Amino acid sequence: MEPEHKTETFDPDLIHAILKLVWTKKALERERNQGPENLNNEVEAATSKKNRPTSANSNALKLSCELLRTFVVEAVERAAAIAEAEGVNKIEATHLERILPQLLLDF
Template sequence: MAESSAEITFKNETVSKLLSSFFKEEKTKVGADAVILMAEMLHVFVQEAAQRTIKQAEAEDCDRLDIEHFEKILPQLLLDF
């Protein structure tokens, strides 16, 4: 599997809108610090998902990642987070 140094980033505005979409009251606001922390959490989550998916594919002696590899690691990943 090829190593990539591409950095995963999330726009603060996107994270803010994502969080706000789950609020029941429109008056509820998200602080700037909360948005930054959630963006970092999403960054860690996506990196961990990618690493576990790669390990799953390697364990199955596959040289290509498929959605099935991701689906196999997803339940434990969600429990860990």
């Protein structure tokens, strides 16, 4: 039996903090853009997006961490292949810029 390798991944607490920051900014942006006339159209105040708590399930956070890890690993591998083809031992920003369009399409 082969020993299990623990793959390093992103810290779920870090990813959760980043998501909360984005959610908070989006909520503030919605609040600024929403005029008082739009508030009267809500059926019930408790159902408005502004009043709903935003949270993340622990399994969703784990999955987000794994997806982010996979994305970063793939980006580094593709950029390394470009750098190697050029005969360079160091990945530079230009290598990442070259692989980014196709990487985004693949994900």
